[in-house]
Amino acid sequence: MQAGVPWPSSRFTDNGNQTITDTMTGLTWVSNPNLMSTRDPSFDNDSTPQDGRVYWQHALDYVAKLNTEKYLGFSDWRLPNVVELLSLDNTSLYRSYYYWSSNTDPLDSSNAIYISMSVGTPTSVTKIDPAHFFVLPVRGQADSTTSAALRKTGQTTKYAAGDDGDLQAGVAWPTPRFVENGDGTVTDKLTGLIWLQYANCFGNMDWYNALTTANTLASGACGLSDGSTAGQWRLPNVKELESLVDFQQQAPPVPVDSPFLFSNLQAVYWSSTVYQVYPAVDQQYLYTISPTGFKWFARSDSLLAAWPVRGGQMKLTTTLAGTGSGTITGSPVSASCSSGSCTSLHDQGTVVTLTATPNAGSLFVGWSGACTGSGTCSVTVDAAKTVTATFDQAAKLTVGIFGKGTVTSNPSGISCSTGTCFAYFPKNSSVVLYHTEAYGYTFSAWTSICPGTGDCTVNLTGNLYIPATFAAQDNVRRNLLTTPYGTLTTAYEAAVTSDVLKAKTMTFLESLSLGRDISVVLQGGYDPAFGTPSDFTSVEGGLTIAAGSVTLDRIIIK
Template sequence: MTKTSSTPLLLLLATSLFIGCGSQTDVLTEPGPSAYLGTIPDTEQSYCFDELTAIDCQAEGAGFFGQDAQYLGETLAYQDHGDGTVTDEITGLMWTQTFTQTSWDEAFVVAAELTTGGYDDWRVPTIKELYSLMSFAGNTGTGTQDELAVPADAVPFVDTDTFDFEYGQVNRFIDAQYVSSTQYVGTTMGGDETFFGLNFADGRIKGYPIQRPGGLSYYAYFVRGGGDYGQNAFADNGDETITDAGTGLMWMQHDNGHYGQGDATYGGFIWADALAYCEALDLADHDDWRLPNAKELQSLVDYTRSPTTTDSPAIDPLLGATAITVEDGSENYPFYWSATTHAEGNGVKAAYVAFGQAFGFMTDPNGGTTFMDVHGAGCQRSDPKVGDPADYPTGFGPQGDVIRIYNFVRCVRGGATITTETSAASTWQGGTGDPPGPATCTVDGDCLADGACPPDATMGCTCEDIGAESICVPACSIDADCPTG
């Protein structure tokens, strides 16, 4: 069953303007005020997962309790005006329904000239505004992401009943990156000027080059109104908690590292332990803490800050972050787990937000690798929920994203309520019976069975211990042998 909200949606106020005696001109319906200026729309994730695939949601106190699907926020709801525009009833933002293909620079020109719906004040959205549209009911799908063919089980990370959408049409189906007006205050890829964009095909925020190589286009939805959305208003409660009046959420002032809690080697937690840590937390006379969903966590990012420009994490100094030693031996800041699974045909990964630089081992033309910031402090990527970071000495995927697995935690309270209105695991991907996921195994030979190993794993599969089970995972000697992440 899909999550449903018991909280009333925003009241829509219909207004009219009277001109002269007896004449009337209707004004488009505008949303009324939210309880908080920046109430964050729900992620729309209605399934629960373990470290492999969909499961029936567990009872409080059991393993894997406390994840995204079990806490309900304001359900995404749009008012279609019938003129190519829709209003988000939660944020108050009005959007164009159709996308435009454009360069980053040209997007601002297009917005300035746009008159959709009779309005002339369209603009390029900030990354927080754009992320409000994100739906984690999406799924990148099973198979390689380096091909143009769209996997049969792929689902876009945006409401396609409301917004027009297409997958990438040139090189890869996942090349559906949408522009925002938010520039990275640092640089990526060794010096590229960068903006933060949202990929509605693969469900990630990343830094993208302002001047895209090869003359390829980005995509854009345009927005108007709602200028307060995404603005934080932090207050120190004096008890190691911080309240954000902009969202109505209360946060731990410090992360787990401040208290010396986490793995002795890596400092953070695997995903299941991160969920349990927040569920068990008793802080400032509150015991209803939880791990934030991806949208809530991203709301904390301060995009005016970065380690290279402000010598700080990308977060307000009232909160801060524990400094860590990263893969090249330098000091930087952690990735933080969210309660949101990032579906890629299975439930192996969960979304995190990088408050430090988002490093990767970028391959150079000579076959070597260079350790660099590839996606920017403030991006949202994903990590395996369990495993050994040492198994990824040069990262994973085309930019060699570093894999940490033991990520840090900042718990939250408020803004969502526990719900039992979740979806049964047997309906994952709309099918029946066992949900899809990696094949379990006992020995390597089990991975030779039909369907046990992904077809794009050119070096075959080996049987590896992943958490409580052993599964068939691609064997590879170089990055190109493995499915990208």
Template structure:
């Protein structure tokens, strides 16, 4: 089991983006679920930095190639590092999408990296991952280190390169999806990969709602002891992202999943600190991570609980 990494969000915000007390909000800043970060999060090892949470080693220079490259050029640049045994290692690679996303802070912007990180030369823009987009194979996933959005783009586009290697396994594991990951119960499903329980009716109500409406919906579910539980919550953005299987699309969920109707977009409980009048949203068609204006009735709520 690989519980999603906790975000570092500790504040809560109203729909207009004003900071408010967290008690009773049901927001990410209150629930604080997920695998905790170690202290210190990073160990500076000179030209390299070890992430003590994931066991991944990154180049301390977050832009060693200096200029943006195409996806194929990025892969070739990492191969050249291995031929040259850069920093004493020959197993550098372009990070996968989960690996690069694991670095993200949901409290800091420009760059969206954890406060006090030791990295240098960080570009607050787009960085390539090693993962192709299943829906559009001529595209690959990239992540915006200014604000943390995750999108895919044409492989002939030009983005930054940040090499990574696996040093020693950290306390958090990046488990791969399997075909039998979900265990169904009455009206809800257990994700054996993450230890989360999801409502099988993944669109409550059967129309898009605003962010405040989504939070209120979950509060009422708990008042009603929905399905015998009173600990439902709106998932944070990392918990929503944990559902994604990058090998699938439309929806980007593991084949054989038990959810009868998956909507195109879901609210998370995590506010975007780039503009706190927006909250993070998962788009299920291929797994994009973007934001939605909190007062817009544009997305759905998918309640979750920890098991």
């Protein structure tokens, strides 16, 4: 069935600096499986000196040494917790090693947990075990590009500086983490998994019967009234069973607020995961959930309990960022968010649509994480994903047009050719305004903020108004008036009956359309001072008379 987050095609990246990054979890590991023996052999004086195997406290001390020395330029190395070490299970890395985790056994504080990387099993031993174990430093955490952020282990008691109870690395658990659905099921808000609330409905059985029984479970059995049908439930894999373990608790090692029926909780549960070391002899992974939560393996004909799970819902985190404010509207609506950071659970593969709307005085800048750009965001929730909408405080830039021309902006937002136009830009940002004259007009001035006639660059510390003046060229006049008109069309639009429209000696590149019920004279051939006409004026674009009349004098229509 292969439930869970799919692995990236290239999960591990060699950083070329003696570290390896797990792109699925966001963790960075040292690439040397026995760093202490290679780099600091004299640090190890336990039992067999210089072999890199030390007591638990000395493992913590060694990581502290690396941080003091800023190994590879970093001072945030840590001894990995048990969940972090188990994330390397089933990989080819560090297979022949046994590593200390930073976790203390909650049943016995003189014991700590180590991981056998060859079989992926956590085991509790005394912190001064004579065999000792190796140290595998790790650093980093998940980010918005990480598909499988690792949870906290649950251990909150600090037994030593730098241990898991001290650092508590990982994704915080929701509060409450578990929700009793009232239909015989419990939803884990951390993983999105839905568990059968009755933790031992079937009694003990062999592995094959456990697989079949879990898969055929349906509403009406085991206290279920959830409408589920056969085929929706399954036997959990080993990682899903591991997700229930709270390493702060003892027996049972599950979170104290989980609403499972503990009177039915069993010591050992089947997982659906085959133990790959001995698949030929028909042995499968089993998971012991009591008293320590550690997994081991057993033959498939052993008689153990089954605890069905379904769902595989994935978490979508929607976050609002920036200096402004706004809302994210989701479809489904559960993905909506109006402040801070919000989480929602969706069936794996669900396509969620998100729309960002800025509040008054704010501007939507764009998406980041699983979406980019500034339009509607569509994200397929096939793994845990994060989408961030950034809103910045906005300043309103208003442009007024006087005369005829167009003003545009960079960044885009303003494109204005008449009246007043406005757009919102991030507060304290710079905006450049450009002007383009209409035919027959010359750009004459911005406001005093931008002297001259070039481009206008403004810093929006607040709302701002910028007028742009385009002056008509002195190409046409009416009668003896000195008011200039840049085109024949604008002069005609201002004319009254019996006006004489005096045009300079030039070629007008316009189509002259007369549609008013007035009579005018169009007289051409004037010099720049508009004295006595002595030449001709051309109109390239034609003349159309739809109403009224016109007398042409020294006018050439082309």
